[in-house]
Amino acid sequence: MRRIVLPGEKVFDSPREVESCVKDANGTYATEVSVFYDDKVVPLKGVYVPHQGEGIIGIVSNLNFSGYVVDLNSPYPGRLSDQETMEDLQLGDVISVKVQVVTEVNECALIEPQRLSGGDILEVPAVKVPRIIGRNGSMLNTIKEFTGTDVLVGKNGRIYLRNGNVGLAAEAIMKICRESHTSGLTERVTAFLTQNR
């Protein structure tokens, strides 16, 4: 059964190592407002912290002698060496990048930059990204199919949209974010897209 758990609420009677939980001798407790189901604690809100190997969308926020500082929609900036890029990037350029490595203070080095131009950026909470993609990308494919939009989802909650019915795609994504914790979401999004096509 799914239920909402609050910080300090017991989720297990024994100490266990669970993502976004704390433990003591008597049990394991949630630390964020989360949904608890299938022995998993899934936070409903939170900031993005980069992890190795994730594909994200950044905005160039500063230039220095050896490369670029990239805003990642996170408290931590990313660093992109100019040896990674063939072309010169400008301040404010939107790029899709991959996290190469993250230090113990969550600062990260980025690789494989690719400049994105001529589209729109939508920012959503990073915790909703798995729902936007769906199981094996099913939700994302539905959106792409119905709106004819190229959608690129960054793990950090930035979504790049280009071509097709961008407005409808954005609306569908916002709908997913609002209703992310309910079941039967794929059907409802499909119905929404069919209606407004």
Next chain:
Amino acid sequence: MTEKRELIRNGKRANGREDDELRPIKITVGVLDKAQGSCLLEWGKNMVLAGVYGPREVFPKRDVDARKAILVARYVMAPFSGVEGHGRAGPNRRSREISKVAGHVFENVVLTEKFPKTMIEVQMEVLQSDGGTRIAAITAGVLALADAGIPMKDLPCGSGVGTIDEDNKRMVLDLDKYEDNLGKSDIPTILSPRTGEILLYQMDGYLTKEQLLEGLDKVQSKAVPRLREEMARALKEKYGGMAENGGVEQ
């Protein structure tokens, strides 16, 4: 301020409440769009708006801590809040003190080590005051932190407790402005319900050890469960409206 008022009428509190009764509490979470998390709390005639910003880059840079996030709390009373006895509104000695103790409460529950080199800002604005604003402000701050998705060990809560009779004997919960100003003593108390840890405890007046323990017990057994319930209801209202059946819409 020197106005004469009786606090006890016919053996009962003049404001009509029982000794263990709190004022009505109304909590709305997520009222500010631009803040990471926010809360509007109405506690009797008290009204507090709290907003949480962060974790974000530290400013000023010299305050950065490479091992954990720093927590900045700011409590301030609005000019129209009915400051009367508290001097003037805005930043002053009193508001700095309360910001400091509120900061300690938050620091002790937030898992700051999860976000090294960042800062978390908790802004608490008292819009209307009627005694016990520091408790109300901290409660609002805690809910705004929870709404912001900042990891915390617990949702701390509490209330004021103190004596209002001439003999300095009768301990009552949640003192309002007149009971606070004219009563003999009061102790704002904030506890962590899960562990029973005391996070805020500031005594004004004179009390015996037995009275202190009695007051603490009253807060723990009467005020905390009530507040915990209200806080849970407010958060569950925002995150899915499933307070009653405990399950998600199927």
